[in-house]
Amino acid sequence: MGVEPSEAMRAVGQRRAPEAAWVAGRGEALPFPDGSFALAFFGLALHHLDPVPALREASRVARRVAVLEWPYREEVGPPIVRRLSPEALEALFREALGSPPRLLLERDYVLALWDKG
Numbered sequence: 001m002g003v004e005p006s007e008a009m010r011a012v013g014q015r016r017a018p019e020a021a022w023v024a025g026r027g028e029a030l031p032f033p034d035g036s037f038a039l040a041f042f043g044l045a046l047h048h049l050d051p052v053p054a055l056r057e058a059s060r061v062a063r064r065v066a067v068l069e070w071p072y073r074e075e076v077g078p079p080i081v082r083r084l085s086p087e088a089l090e091a092l093f094r095e096a097l098g099s100p101p102r103l104l105l106e107r108d109y110v111l112a113l114w115d116k117g
Helices: 007-016 051-061 086-097
Strands: 037-043 062-069 102-105 110-115
Touching: 037 051, 051 062, 051 086, 062 086, 086 102, 086 110
Parallel strands: 037 062
Antiparallel strands: 062 110, 102 110
16 A cells, blocks of 8 residues: 555556555545554655654554665765654654654664554
8 A cells, every 4th residue: 555645656656566556645644544554664755744743643554653764874865954864763753652663774774663562
């Protein structure tokens, strides 16, 4: 299941992942009932959203939340000012969900994993 506000980007997603269903929506207001999924995943996307409402929505619809972000260094990806540092991710999870995620800090990515208590 993919959620994307842009019709053009949903079409790209459908071409790249034809087995997935794509729906119009935003991470801050997910169009699903409470507890719909085992996992909500933000792939290189949370920094494009209002992160606190998006994390709260993810935890509303899923038991687990995973956030994949660019590494916090200049060599790859978008400008560093548009990224979320590991410290910023931890603070956002604490604010939105009341507890920190487990962070996996790798050379090429940062992965934040959170489970409902």
